[in-house]
Amino acid sequence: MELRALHFDLDGAWPGEPLHLPAVDARQWGPQLRFSAPTRLIERFYRQHQTHLAAPFLLYGSGDLHHLTGLRLRRIAGPIVLVSFDNHPDWDVRPPKWACGAWVNRALELAHIKHVAVWGCGNFECWWPNQIFGNRRAERAGILEVHPWADDRSAKDRQRRGAILRDNWRLRFEEFSKSLAGENIYVTIDLDCLRREEAVTNWESGRFTIADLDWALGKLHASCRIIGGDICGAYSPPHYARWKQRFAAEFDRPKLAQPSLEKARETNLAALEKLWPRLGDGQG
Secondary structure, three states, X not given: OXXXXXXXXXXXXXXXXXXXXXXXXXXXXXXXXXXXXXXXXXXXXXXXXXXXXXXXXXXXXXHHHOHHHHHHHHHOOOOEEEEEEOOOOOOXXXXXXXXXXXXXXHHHOOOOEEEEEEEEEOOHHHOOOHHHHEOXXXXXXXXXXXXXXXXXXXXXXXXXXXXXXXXXXXXXXXXXXXXXXXXXXXXXXXXXXXOOOOOOOOOOXXXXXXXXXXXXXXXXXXXXXXXXXXXEOOOOOOOOOOHHHHHHHHHHXXXXXXXXXHHHHHHHHHHHHHHHHHHHOOOO
């Protein structure tokens, strides 16, 4: 029988049996794939685990592995609109091709992905000058939209295409969800889009609350069909298989205090227990 929901364990970020989901132990792959991986390795991983990646709803670990979403979208039947809740746009056009900061471009390469929308970006990548490394061509073409927080930006920056504020983002999102009426959508949630009080991750914290995401998922369910999705972004201690991979990851990653693993897992499990049922609206 095809599994509808699966815990794909690459890094031990979700110990035990979170939500009693059936699990696949793929931890031998985690250090090889973390942050970035060469294409030949990605394809070997895909051949070995493509059946598992086909589960409509997937739980996996750190946001360092978010490129798993770009890979598994090959197995989710389209046409699809991809909706991402993430503190980062993950749209970098620079090498390496397969990396957690570039996976949105891999999704856009798939013929059955009609449109990609990223909500809740809070870091510097959406603003000048760092946005020059993003896929602005796709944004200008209208097949990619990014919605960065602009509350602490200048009046000029607030005019940026897609910019959102705390006092208007729900109105913007409701308009967006209504525009997708009847569409099949895939939703990916990186927990780093949440405030630091509500999720512990390997990256900077975002500005959404769990209540915000609960509301947004409700709007999507009301307008669209969520045919697949995933949650990632839980903290796990980083381990790498290659020195270049480690160097690039440590150079790119913000310098954050190492959290208590026990506290991180407690906080993240509380978030998961609220968001997971809402993602698939009770999938099992």
